[in-house]
Amino acid sequence: xxxxxxxxxxxxxxxxxxxxxxxxxxxxxxxxxxxxxxxxxxxxxxxxxxxxxxxxxxxxxxxxxxxxxxxxxxxxxxxxxxxxxxxxxxxxxxxxxxxxxxxxxxxxxxxxxxxxxxxxxxxxxxxxxxxxxxxxxxxxxxxxxxxxxxxxxxxxxxxxxxxxxxxxxxxxxxxxxxxxxxxxxxxxxxxxxxxxxxxxxxxxxxxxxxxxxxxxxxxxxxxxxxxxxxxxxxxxxxxxxxxxxxxxxxxxxxxxxxxxxxxxxxxxxxxxxxxxxxxxxxxxxxxxxxxxxxxxxxxxxxxxxxxxxxxxxxxxxxxxxxxxxxxxxxxxxxxxxxxxxxxxxxxxxxxxxxxxxxxxxxxxxxxxxxxxxxxxxxxxxxxxxxxxxxxxxxxxxxxxxxxxxxxxxxxxxxxxxx
RNA sequence: GUGGGCGUAGCUCAGCUGGUAGAGCACAGGAUUGUGGCUCCUGUGGUCGUGGGUUCGACUCCCAUCGCCCACCCCA
Numbered sequence: 280x281x282x283x284x285x286x287x288x289x290x291x292x293x294x295x296x297x298x299x300x301x302x303x304x305x306x307x308x309x310x311x312x313x314x315x316x317x318x319x320x321x322x323x324x325x326x327x328x329x330x331x332x333x334x335x336x337x338x339x340x341x342x343x344x345x346x347x348x349x350x351x352x353x354x355x356x357x358x359x360x361x362x363x364x365x366x367x368x369x370x371x372x373x374x375x376x377x378x379x380x381x382x383x384x385x386x387x388x389x390x391x392x393x394x395x396x397x398x399x400x401x402x403x404x405x406x407x408x409x410x411x412x413x414x415x416x417x418x419x420x421x422x423x424x425x426x427x428x429x430x431x432x433x434x435x436x437x438x439x440x441x442x443x444x445x446x447x448x449x450x451x452x453x454x455x456x457x458x459x460x461x462x463x464x465x466x467x468x469x470x471x472x473x474x475x476x477x478x479x480x481x482x483x484x485x486x487x488x489x490x491x492x493x494x495x496x497x498x499x500x501x502x503x504x505x506x507x508x509x510x511x512x513x514x515x516x517x518x519x520x521x522x523x524x525x526x527x528x529x530x531x532x533x534x535x536x537x538x539x540x541x542x543x544x545x546x547x548x549x550x551x552x553x554x555x556x557x558x559x560x561x562x563x564x565x566x567x568x569x570x571x572x573x574x575x576x577x578x579x580x581x582x583x584x585x586x587x588x589x590x591x592x593x594x595x596x597x598x599x600x601x602x603x604x605x606x607x608x609x610x611x612x613x614x615x616x617x618x619x620x621x622x623x624x625x626x627x628x629x630x631x632x633x634x635x636x637x638x639x640x641x642x643x644x645x646x647x648x649x650x651x652x653x654x655x656x657x658x659x660x661x662x663x664x665x666x667x668x669x670x671x672x673x674x675x676x677x678x679x680x681x682x683x684x685x686x687x688x689x690x691x692x693x694x695x696x697x
Numbered sequence: 698g699u700g701g702g703c704g705u706a707g708c709u710c711a712g713c714u715g716g717u718a719g720a721g722c723a724c725a726g727g728a729u730u731g732u733g734g735c736u737c738c739u740g741u742g743g744u745c746g747u748g749g750g751u752u753c754g755a756c757u758c759c760c761a762u763c764g765c766c767c768a769c770c771c772c773a
Contacts, residue, residue: 282746282764337771341698359773392771393698402773471770536772557773584773611731643726645733650724653733661731674733 286392286400293601297589298403300600302385304431305405312424314383314407319363321387325353331362331567333538335479344389344400356389359537360406360582361564368410369573378576379411385585403585406561410568413577415515418543418563419523421579422516425547425559426525428583433593438526441545442533443513444481445505447566453504454480460498467494484532492532500531509542516543539564543579558587604655606632606691607648611641611660618659621669621687628688632657649674655691 283289290298306316325345332338344356357363364382367373373380385405394400409421422439429437445453458480461468465476468483472491475482484495502510520527535544544562561581568576606625610618618634625632633651635644641658648656658670663681671690672679682690 285764342771388773390772398772404773560773582773587773609732639726641731642733647733649733656733658732670732672732677733679732 284400286394288399288401296600296603297592297597298585300596301432301585301589301592302405305383305385305428308428308431309383309407309424312381312407312420312427314381314424317364317367317382317384318386319357319360319367319384321357321389322354323357323363323366325355327362327366327571328355328358331365331539331571332359336536336538338390338536342390342392344391358388358390360384360386360388360404361408361537361539361567361578361580364408364410364580365564365568365571365573365578368568368576369571373410374574374576379409379417381407381409383407399586404582405585405588406580406582408578408580410578411576412579413565415512415519417577418512418516418579419519421561421581422520422545423523423525425561425581425583429547429559432588433596435593436526438528438548439520439545440528440530440533440548441513441517441543442530443502443505443509444534444541444544444562445501445509446541449501449505449509450481453501456504457483457498461494464494481534482536484534495532501534502529502531505542512542535560535562537562539567539570541565545581557584558591559583603631604652606630606655606657607635607644607651607653608632608657608659609635609641609644609648611658614660614664617664617669617684621657621659621684624684624688625691628692630688630691645674655694657687 325343328343329339338358343358345353348354364384368380383406386403387401388404389401391400392398407421407424409417422441426437426439444450458476461483465473467490468476469486469491472483472486475486483491484501486492486495502513517527517529530546533544533546535546540562542563542565544560546557546560559581561579563577563579565577567578568574608618608621608625615636618636622632622634633648633653635647639647645656654673654675656672656674658672658679663670666681667685668681668683669687670679671682671687673694
């Protein structure tokens with residue numbers, strides 16, 4: 280038997296409804312903030328990610344889903360969305376469009392990792408990017424859009440945690456300070472951190488090993504070492520969010536696993552989301568586009584892990600989406616065509632209707648409707664049909680009435696069946 | 698990448714110390730004429746993950762391989 284590739288998965292109905300619905304909310308909310316969807320290739324030259332995400336990151340170091348095409352070129356299935364957006368921005372001369380440019384994207388990303396619950400090699404992400412604006416208001420907008428999206432899904436008590444990574448120029452100074460402060464305790468750090476010491480010292484900051492955390496807690500936060508400009512920027516973002524009533528919290532040790540971030544980096548936490556499981560993260564990346572050979576265009580954005588988001592979706596949302604009940608339309612005798620006509624009348628009104636097309640008896644049809652979870656069954660045939668009507672039966676109440684065919688959709692809409 | 702557990706019908710599992718497979722659920726039909734959810738009956742469905750070995754004979758033993766799950770790691 281042919282099986283799915285490791286780390287991929289099949290999302291079947293009704294589970295798939297949650298994806299469709301979450302994506303619809305995203306399109307609506309982000310669209311409302313002026314973001315339009317950009318659809319990009321899943322496959323990019325490996326070089327793009329090495330240069331944007333960063334050589335020393337885990338993503339590039341060991342998680343890229345890379346392989347050679349028939350001509351030996353190294354291709355990689357996109358591990359994240361921002362790099363591709365930056366590439367497309369440059370390649371299509373989007374700097375010529377009215378600035379700033381607001382883009383959203385959604386779709387599968389790939390990371391070649393050992394999989395586990397909530398972690399797949401192919402996983403969905405939803406994100407937005409605001410390109411061409413470097414003000415605190417730009418960051419605040421992006422975070423507000425994110426906050427609004429999650430709130431629309433029914434999440435409460437959302438807190439945005441953010442940190443100030445400063446500008447690239449600040450980094451050597453900070454890293455030097457960090458390493459100096461940890462110098463004497465170097466041996467006490469975990470093996471991974473010892474490795475990070477030389478390769479990517481910033482990552483020591485968000486190590487999960489308890490001892491490392493203790494040691495790191497005693498060091499000077501990045502935010503205190505950054506330039507005055509960077510400090511004002513992130514403080515401005517925080518202030519703007521507070522004015523908007525969005526809960527913000529400083530996370531002095533927050534570092535994200537991508538090299539291109541500077542100044543603002545953030546994540547969203549919520550009681551429902553659990554402590555260690557990040558479902559969403561983002562930040563500012565003013566040098567990314569120019570580093571890739573494009574114009575000097577600043578950017579800020581975030582990405583949400585869709586798989587995890589769906590795992591922790593509020594019950595209210597799940598129930599609303601999964602609790603939908605279809606209408607079933609059953610023919611009696613030679614009423615196949617009329618049955619389909621009734622389904623069409625309902626379908627165009629947005630009422631999900633299933634036609635009975637297997638030729639089973641009315642009795643078997645009702646049994647089937649029950650199993651589908653239908654609340655209403657429309658029975659087409661016999662005397663009523665001769666009079667231009669059908670029977671609308673409420674399965675929960677066990678009541679039914681004859682309704683003229685032309686009015687079926689109206690009646691179902693009125694009784695709240697949709 | 699490291700460590701551990703598991704792979705028998707769509708699902709959850711049974712199958713004793715080797716004699717070529719069962720249950721429940723699910724699915725389909727029926728219990729007379731155009732009315733379901735309960736009950737009863739019947740039926741569909743498995744190369745026992747795959748390959749090889751031991752054996753007269755393996756789902757049961759051995760080896761390999763693939764897949765899945767959990768933890769670590771890292772992240773979304």
